[in-house]
Amino acid sequence: MSIPIPYDILRLIWWALLGVLLIGFAVLDGYDLGTAMLLPFVARTDAERRQVRETIEPNWEGHQVWLVVGAGASFAAWPLLYAASFSGFYVAMLLVLATLILRPVGFNFRDKLESQGWRRFWDRVLAIAGFVPSLVFGVAFGNLLLGVPFGFDSEMRLSYAGTVLDLLNPFGLLAGLVSVAMLAMHGGAWLALKADGVVAERASRIGRLAGLATAVLFALAGLWIAFGIESYVISGAISHTGPSNPLAKSVTREAGGWLRNYGIHSWLIAAPLLGIVAPILSAASSRPRGSIAALVCSGLGIAGIVATAGVSLFPFLLPSSTHPEASLTVWDSSSSPMTLFIMLIAVLVLLPAVLIYTSFAMRVMRGRVHLADVERRSSHY
Amino acid sequence: MTDLGIVELSRLQFALTALYHFLFVPLTLGLSLLLAVMESVYVMTGRRIWRAMTRFWGTLFGINFAMGVATGITMEFQFGTNWAYYSHYVGDIFGAPLALEGLMAFFLEATFVGIFFFGWDRLSRVGHLVVTWLVGIGANISALWILIANGWMQSPVGARFEPQTVRMELTSFYDLLFNPVAQAKVVHTVSAGYVTGSIFVLAVSAFYLLRGRHVAFAKRSFTVAASFGLASALSVVVLGDESGYTATLDQKMKIAAIEAMWDTEPPPASFTLFGIPDLSAGVTRYKVEIPWLLGLIATRSLDTPIPGIHDLVRTGKDRIESGIVAYKAVQSLRQNPNDAAARADFQAHADDLGYALLLKRYSPSVVDADAATIERAANDLVPDVPVLFWAFRFMAGLGFYFIALFAGAFYLASVRRFEKRWFLRLALFGLPLPWIAAELGWIVAEYGRQPWAVEGVLPTFLGVSSVSHGAVISSLVGFVLFYSALAIVDVALLVRVIREGPPAEEPSGRHPFAPPRPRVA
Numbered sequence: 001m002s003i004p005i006p007y008d009i010l011r012l013i014w015w016a017l018l019g020v021l022l023i024g025f026a027v028l029d030g031y032d033l034g035t036a037m038l039l040p041f042v043a044r045t046d047a048e049r050r051q052v053r054e055t056i057e058p059n060w061e062g063h064q065v066w067l068v069v070g071a072g073a074s075f076a077a078w079p080l081l082y083a084a085s086f087s088g089f090y091v092a093m094l095l096v097l098a099t100l101i102l103r104p105v106g107f108n109f110r111d112k113l114e115s116q117g118w119r120r121f122w123d124r125v126l127a128i129a130g131f132v133p134s135l136v137f138g139v140a141f142g143n144l145l146l147g148v149p150f151g152f153d154s155e156m157r158l159s160y161a162g163t164v165l166d167l168l169n170p171f172g173l174l175a176g177l178v179s180v181a182m183l184a185m186h187g188g189a190w191l192a193l194k195a196d197g198v199v200a201e202r203a204s205r206i207g208r209l210a211g212l213a214t215a216v217l218f219a220l221a222g223l224w225i226a227f228g229i230e231s232y233v234i235s236g237a238i239s240h241t242g243p244s245n246p247l248a249k250s251v252t253r254e255a256g257g258w259l260r261n262y263g264i265h266s267w268l269i270a271a272p273l274l275g276i277v278a279p280i281l282s283a284a285s286s287r288p289r290g291s292i293a294a295l296v297c298s299g300l301g302i303a304g305i306v307a308t309a310g311v312s313l314f315p316f317l318l319p320s321s322t323h324p325e326a327s328l329t330v331w332d333s334s335s336s337p338m339t340l341f342i343m344l345i346a347v348l349v350l351l352p353a354v355l356i357y358t359s360f361a362m363r364v365m366r367g368r369v370h371l372a373d374v375e376r377r378s379s380h381y
Numbered sequence: 382m383t384d385l386g387i388v389e390l391s392r393l394q395f396a397l398t399a400l401y402h403f404l405f406v407p408l409t410l411g412l413s414l415l416l417a418v419m420e421s422v423y424v425m426t427g428r429r430i431w432r433a434m435t436r437f438w439g440t441l442f443g444i445n446f447a448m449g450v451a452t453g454i455t456m457e458f459q460f461g462t463n464w465a466y467y468s469h470y471v472g473d474i475f476g477a478p479l480a481l482e483g484l485m486a487f488f489l490e491a492t493f494v495g496i497f498f499f500g501w502d503r504l505s506r507v508g509h510l511v512v513t514w515l516v517g518i519g520a521n522i523s524a525l526w527i528l529i530a531n532g533w534m535q536s537p538v539g540a541r542f543e544p545q546t547v548r549m550e551l552t553s554f555y556d557l558l559f560n561p562v563a564q565a566k567v568v569h570t571v572s573a574g575y576v577t578g579s580i581f582v583l584a585v586s587a588f589y590l591l592r593g594r595h596v597a598f599a600k601r602s603f604t605v606a607a608s609f610g611l612a613s614a615l616s617v618v619v620l621g622d623e624s625g626y627t628a629t630l631d632q633k634m635k636i637a638a639i640e641a642m643w644d645t646e647p648p649p650a651s652f653t654l655f656g657i658p659d660l661s662a663g664v665t666r667y668k669v670e671i672p673w674l675l676g677l678i679a680t681r682s683l684d685t686p687i688p689g690i691h692d693l694v695r696t697g698k699d700r701i702e703s704g705i706v707a708y709k710a711v712q713s714l715r716q717n718p719n720d721a722a723a724r725a726d727f728q729a730h731a732d733d734l735g736y737a738l739l740l741k742r743y744s745p746s747v748v749d750a751d752a753a754t755i756e757r758a759a760n761d762l763v764p765d766v767p768v769l770f771w772a773f774r775f776m777a778g779l780g781f782y783f784i785a786l787f788a789g790a791f792y793l794a795s796v797r798r799f800e801k802r803w804f805l806r807l808a809l810f811g812l813p814l815p816w817i818a819a820e821l822g823w824i825v826a827e828y829g830r831q832p833w834a835v836e837g838v839l840p841t842f843l844g845v846s847s848v849s850h851g852a853v854i855s856s857l858v859g860f861v862l863f864y865s866a867l868a869i870v871d872v873a874l875l876v877r878v879i880r881e882g883p884p885a886e887e888p889s890g891r892h893p894f895a896p897p898r899p900r901v902a
C-alpha cells in the first residue's frame with residue numbers, strides 16, 4: 001500500500017490531533033472535573049450536592065472518553081511517548097488511575113443507599129477525583145517543559161531515573177496550580193449556568209476568582225519559561241521523514257528556547273494570548289445566574305493554555321533531562337506512515353460523528369437542574 | 382536487561398486486573414442487548430410492564446457498567462505503565478485497534494449510557510429505544526476491537542519487524558482486521574457475554590418466582606433470558622470450536638497443551654476426555670479418549686496430523702537457531718541498512734526472530750548461545766499443561782451445561798410451567814457459573830499463550846517496563862485492596878437492588894413520556 005501523504009506531514013497532523021484530543025478532554029471533561037472539585041465549596045445540603053452532581057451526571061461519561069482516546073491515540077500514533085510517559089510517571093499515573101476508577105462508581109453508587117454518611121463519603125470521593133487528576137495532569141505538563149530523566153539502550157528499552165517526588169518541583173507545582181485553577185474556572189462557569197439559586201451564585205463567585213487566578217498563574221509560568229528554564233533545541237540536521245528512532249540526533253540545552261517558535265511564526269502567539277485574555281474575559285462576564293460568555297471564554301482559555309504547552313515544546317514531545325539526545329520529538333517517535341495514515345482516516349470519519357452525537361446528548365439534557373426538582377424526586381440512576 | 386522479579390509481579394498484576402475487569406464485561410455485553418430487546422417489546426406493544434423491566438434491569442446494568450468502565454481504564458493504562466517495552470515493540474499495530482475501540486465504540490456507549498438513565502422523560506419512546514440500542518451496539522463494537530487487538534497477540538498477522546526502529550510495524554491493516562483468529566474470538570467471547578447476561582436475568586427471575594414475588598415481571602424476564610440464552614449458548618460452543626480450529630493454524634503448542642498431547646498421534650487424533658497429565662514423565666496417564674474427535678475439531682480433516690508437545694519443542698529448537706541468524710542480520714542492518722547479505726539473511730529468517738529473543742532470559746547477547754541454552758529456551762515453549770488441560774475441560778463442560786439449562790428453561794417457558802421449583806433452584810444456584818467459564822476461557826487463551834506476549838514475536842518477559850520492585854509491589858497491593866473493597870460494595874449494592882425488586886408501580890405517574898422540557902435559563 002502506498003501512502004498518499006508524506007511522512008513529515010502525517011507526523012505534523014498527528015501532533016496536532018494529539019493536541020485536539022487533549023483540548024477536547026480538557027474542555028469537555030474539564031468542566032466535569034472542575035464541577036466535582038467545587039462540590040464541597042458550593043453545596044451545603046444533600047439536595048444541593050445532588051443538584052451539583054446532576055449538572056454533570058448525564059454527560060460526563062462520554063467526555064471522559066476523550067482521555068481514553070487520547071491515551072489510545074498516543075499508543076497508536078506515538079508508541080514511544082505512550083510507553084515513556086506512562087512507565088516514567090508510574091506512581092503519578094496510578095494515582096490518576098485510582099481517581100478515574102472512583103469516578104464512575106462514585107457517580108453511580110452514591111444514591112443507591114439513603115444513609116447520609118454513605119452519600120457524604122461518595123461526595124468527598126468525587127471531589128477528590130476531580131482535584132487529583134486536575135493537579136497531576138498539570139504537574140505532568142510542567143515537567144514536560146523541564147524534561148524528565150529517561151534514556152534508551154540500543155534495543156530501545158527505556159530506563160527512567162526519577163521518582164514521583166522529583167515531579168513535585170516548584171515549576172511542576174505551578175503548572176499543577178494553573179491546571180487546577182483553569183478547571184475550577186470552567187467548572188464554576190458551567191455550574192453557574194446549569195444550577196440555580198444559591199449554588200449557582202456561589203459557583204459564579206468561585207469561577208470568577210479562579211478565572212483571575214488562572215490568568216495570573218499562567219502569566220507567571222510564562223515568565224518563568226522565558227527567563228528561568230533551560231529549553232531543549234535540536235542541534236544539527238534531523239530528517240523529518242526518517243525512521244522513528246530517537247537515538248539518531250543531538251540535542252542541546254538553551255535558555256529561553258521555548259519561545260523560539262513564537263519568533264519563527266509570530267501568529268502562534270495567539271495561543272498564550274488566549275490563555276491569558278480568555279480567563280480574564282471569563283471572569284469579567286461571570287454573572288450570578290451564569291453566562292454563556294463566561295463558559296465559552298473559560299473553554300477558550302483552556303484551549304489556549306493546552307495549546308501553549310504543545311506549541312512551546314514543538315518539535316519536542318518529551319525531552320529527556322539526563323539523555324537529551326534521546327528526547328522524543330515529532331520527527332522521530334511516531335508510528336509507521338501506514339499506521340498514521342489509517343488512523344488519520346479513522347479520526348476524520350469518526351470524530352465528527354462523535355461531536356455530532358455528543359452535542360445531541362447535551363441538547364437532550366439542556367436546561368438548568370433546579371434545586372426544587374431535585375428535592376422532589378429520587379435519583380435517576 | 383529485564384528483571385525477572387518485575388516480570389512475575391507485572392504478570393500477576395496484569396492477570397488479576399484483567400480477570401477482575403472481565404467479571405463486569407460479559408454482563409455489560411449481555412445485559413445491554415437484553416435491555417434493548419425488552420424496551421423494543423415495550424415500544425412495540427405499549428405494555429408498561431416491559432418499561433418497568435427495562436428500568437429495573439437497567440439499574441443493575443448501571444452498577445455493573447460503572448465497574449466495567451472503571452476497571453477497563455486500568456487495562457488501557459497498564460500497557461504503558463507496566464509493559465512499556467511491549468508498547469514500544471508492537472504499538473504500531475496493537476495501538477490501532479485500541480484507539481479505534483475508543484473512537485468507534487466507547488464514545489458511543491459512554492455518551493448514550495447517561496441518556497439511557499436521564500433521558501426517560503426527555504425523549505420520545507422511539508428516541509429512547511434508539512439510545513438503548515446504541516448503548517448495546519457500542520458495548521459490542523467495543524468488544525470487537527479489543528478482541529481484534531487480542532487476536533493479533535495470538536496470531537500476529539499483517540506485520541513485520543523493522544530493524545531501524547527496532548519494533549514490529551504494520552504491513553496490512555486488512556489482515557489485522559480480518560484475522561481469522563480474531564473473528565472467531567469475537568463471536569465466541571461476545572456470545573459468552575450474552576450467556577452471562579441471560580443467566581443473570583434467569584437466576585434473578587427464578588429467585589422472584591421461588592419467593593412468589595413480582596411474578597408477572599419475573600415470568601417475562603425468564604422467558605426473554607431463556608430464548609436469548611439458548612441461542613447464545615449454542616453459539617458459544619459452536620464458535621468455541623471455530624476458535625479451536627483457527628488456533629491450530631498458529632498456536633499448535635496451545636492445542637497440544639490443552640490436550641496434554643505429548644507425542645504426535647497418527648491422524649485423526651483422539652480427544653482426551655479425562656486424564657492426569659504427568660509433567661515429569663511427559664505423558665498423560667489414565668486417559669479416557671474419544672477416537673478421531675480432536676483431529677476432526679482441530680484440522681477438519683482425517684489425515685492432517687496434530688503435532689505433540691515433544692515434536693513442537695524440537696521444532697522450536699530449529700526455529701531458535703534460525704532466529705539467531707535473523708538476530709545477527711538485524712545487528713548488521715542496524716549498522717548498515719544497505720548490507721545486502723544481511724538483508725537476505727534477515728528476510729529468510731525474519732519469521733523466527735522472536736524465537737531468538739527467548740534466549741535473552743539466559744544469554745542476553747543471544748548470538749553466543751550454546752546448544753544447552755537453546756535447549757533450555759526451547760523447553761520454555763511448553764505452557765502449564767495441567768492448568769490448561771483442566772481449565773479447558775471445565776470451561777467446555779460448562780458450555781454444554783448452559784445449553785442444557787437454557788433448553789430446559791426455554792421448554793418450561795414455552796409450556797408456561799414456571800412452578801418447577803427444582804429447576805428454578807438450579808437456575809438460581811447456577812448464577813456464578815458463566816463467570817467461572819469466562820475466566821477459565823481467558824486463562825486458556827492467555828496463560829496458554831505463554832511464554833509469548835505476542836505469539837512467536839515477543840516473549841512476555843521482555844515486554845515489561847523498567848520500573849522498580851517497590852513501585853510494582855505497591856501498585857499490586859493497592860489494586861488487590863482497592864478492587865476487593867469495590868467488589869464488596871458492588872455485590873452488596875446488586876444484592877440490595879435485587880432484594881428490593883422492581884417498584885410495584887412506575888413512580889413517574891400516568892404519562893411515561895412527557896414531552897421534553899426545554900427550560901433554558
